[in-house]
Amino acid sequence: MNKRPLYFDYAATTPVDERVIKVMIECLGFTGNFGNPASSSHVFGQQARQSVEQARRQVAELVGATPGQIVWTSGATESNNLALKGVAQARRIGGGHIITSQIEHKAILDTARQLEDAGVAVTYLVPDAEGLITAQAVSEAMREDTFLVSLMLVNNELGTLNDIPAIGQIVRDRGVLFHVDAAQGAGKVAIDLALWPVDLMSFSAHKLYGPKGIGALYVGPRAQQRLQAQIHGGGHEGGLRSGTLATHQIAAMGAAFALAAAAFDEEKATIVRLRERLLEQLQSVPGVRLNGSPTRRIPHTLSLTFDEGEFNPAALLASIAFSATSACNSASNTPSHVLLALGHDARSAGRTIRLSLGRFTTEQDIDQAVQLIKAACASAPAFWQ
Numbered sequence: 001m002n003k004r005p006l007y008f009d010y011a012a013t014t015p016v017d018e019r020v021i022k023v024m025i026e027c028l029g030f031t032g033n034f035g036n037p038a039s040s041s042h043v044f045g046q047q048a049r050q051s052v053e054q055a056r057r058q059v060a061e062l063v064g065a066t067p068g069q070i071v072w073t074s075g076a077t078e079s080n081n082l083a084l085k086g087v088a089q090a091r092r093i094g095g096g097h098i099i100t101s102q103i104e105h106k107a108i109l110d111t112a113r114q115l116e117d118a119g120v121a122v123t124y125l126v127p128d129a130e131g132l133i134t135a136q137a138v139s140e141a142m143r144e145d146t147f148l149v150s151l152m153l154v155n156n157e158l159g160t161l162n163d164i165p166a167i168g169q170i171v172r173d174r175g176v177l178f179h180v181d182a183a184q185g186a187g188k189v190a191i192d193l194a195l196w197p198v199d200l201m202s203f204s205a206h207k208l209y210g211p212k213g214i215g216a217l218y219v220g221p222r223a224q225q226r227l228q229a230q231i232h233g234g235g236h237e238g239g240l241r242s243g244t245l246a247t248h249q250i251a252a253m254g255a256a257f258a259l260a261a262a263a264f265d266e267e268k269a270t271i272v273r274l275r276e277r278l279l280e281q282l283q284s285v286p287g288v289r290l291n292g293s294p295t296r297r298i299p300h301t302l303s304l305t306f307d308e309g310e311f312n313p314a315a316l317l318a319s320i321a322f323s324a325t326s327a328c329n330s331a332s333n334t335p336s337h338v339l340l341a342l343g344h345d346a347r348s349a350g351r352t353i354r355l356s357l358g359r360f361t362t363e364q365d366i367d368q369a370v371q372l373i374k375a376a377c378a379s380a381p382a383f384w385q
Helices: 018-025 043-063 076-090 106-117 135-141 164-173 247-262 264-282 327-332 337-341 363-375
Strands: 070-073 097-101 121-125 146-152 177-181 200-204 215-219 288-290 301-306 352-356
Touching (some): 043 070, 043 200, 070 076, 076 146, 076 200, 076 215, 097 106, 106 121, 106 146, 121 135, 146 164, 164 177, 264 301, 264 363
Parallel strands (some): 146 177, 177 200
Antiparallel strands (some): 200 215, 288 301
């Protein structure tokens, strides 16, 4: 049997934690908690509803929200669609203006382009040299008809961390709604929606050791009456997202978020230590540079470009599971739009790898990965940027 590659693609997806799997399984089968949460007339439905509401509390507690502000979705992509389309359509008038950036996830960019086709003007902010969207850039892009700003908390390719509280204050001072895609930030960044000037925030379970197919949208008080549902048929989730709730997935997402809250400080310290071990050893690799801010970032995700030698990322895929770009770009076999926005050409984007660390990464994994990367690089004068 072939040896499994080292896993360095936690930003794409994470394995479901065994403790989360246990919670999920308990909601399956005739002896489990399998009822329909909307069936309030009998004990099966009541027990399922209790699990759903417990999970809602667990998700809310991690991000400083109240349970009633959490709306279940199928994932961050649906949450992003609900936020952008829901706000635009609730206005009941055409036109208007929204602000996003060139380095958002395709779930935002594709949705924004669809809104453009419907007559909404969209400004796509250019990141600065460190891969960040600044509060000043947002302020300068504001117009009289701006009704929504949508930016990510953590960039999924670079790991860079935007100053969401500062940006949010500018947006709120203008009376505009602010949506944040936090799929890559929940459990890695301390989020406090009780204090942050954010109106809508998207989450995904599978980025945080939960199952795929389940996510949530935080809907703050300023957005509650300014959001139109995108899925209809029963009025579930306060009328914002119809459909029978998947108790097993929801309970699992709640468990995953609760585990992340309990282990937040310890896991962050471990990932920082592993990241430093990786970077220290890579300093001797010819022509490697880190993309994005060296300081305003999460430690989990590193984008590295190899500018010299005969480095071929594809040659590493048999031994290291990593991404050359985001999963959405990998599927279309196109250069990373994030790297292109940072000034890379197709060649340098093709010599870039994203290594993302997670809960099950070990020091041995780091050491082996570095040796494999070094073996894939031809000798050349070294530099570090």
